[in-house]
Amino acid sequence: MTTDALRMGALTGCLRLIALATITAIIAQAMGQLTLNLSPGVLTADLTYAQLGVASGVLTILSLPLILLYDMAQEKPYSATVILELVWMLLLVVLWIVAGVKTMGITGSMFKNCSSFTNATLQGLCGDAQTLVIFALLSAGILALYTAALTFVAVGSSSKGKPIWTHFSMPGAKRH
Numbered sequence: 001m002t003t004d005a006l007r008m009g010a011l012t013g014c015l016r017l018i019a020l021a022t023i024t025a026i027i028a029q030a031m032g033q034l035t036l037n038l039s040p041g042v043l044t045a046d047l048t049y050a051q052l053g054v055a056s057g058v059l060t061i062l063s064l065p066l067i068l069l070y071d072m073a074q075e076k077p078y079s080a081t082v083i084l085e086l087v088w089m090l091l092l093v094v095l096w097i098v099a100g101v102k103t104m105g106i107t108g109s110m111f112k113n114c115s116s117f118t119n120a121t122l123q124g125l126c127g128d129a130q131t132l133v134i135f136a137l138l139s140a141g142i143l144a145l146y147t148a149a150l151t152f153v154a155v156g157s158s159s160k161g162k163p164i165w166t167h168f169s170m171p172g173a174k175r176h
Helices: 003-038 048-073 082-108 120-158
Strands: none
Touching: 003 048, 003 082, 003 120, 048 082, 048 120, 082 120
């Protein structure tokens, strides 16, 4: 198998991770937004966990497809710096972990048992919080996996003497 074929396989795997991370971010962001929409007048608890879920989701939903489209639109070597992408992905990982852990605090105390609520709205908010925990941590894990894969590919190219931290040629891209 050629080096370009291996890199194309790695790229395909990374694209799948980006797509999966975007889908999980959409679900988590929706759960946070639903909590914010349904909570006025019903829930008096701190809603920072829902706000973190929405903010993390919006940043992920906007940035991942833009990074992907920018990468694919380039006919010349990949011009966005790999190090910038790694730092951005790590920032998103941290945001998702914070959102998940903050939501765990709510699900471990107030929303411990959803069936104990008689109010249907509170039952829904409880379920939304539990879903937000799962998808926030899942988003963090997927983005961490993508970051590790990108680091692995970049370090592998670097060990061959290629300048990857500022330019990384996409497989099949025109060489200048």
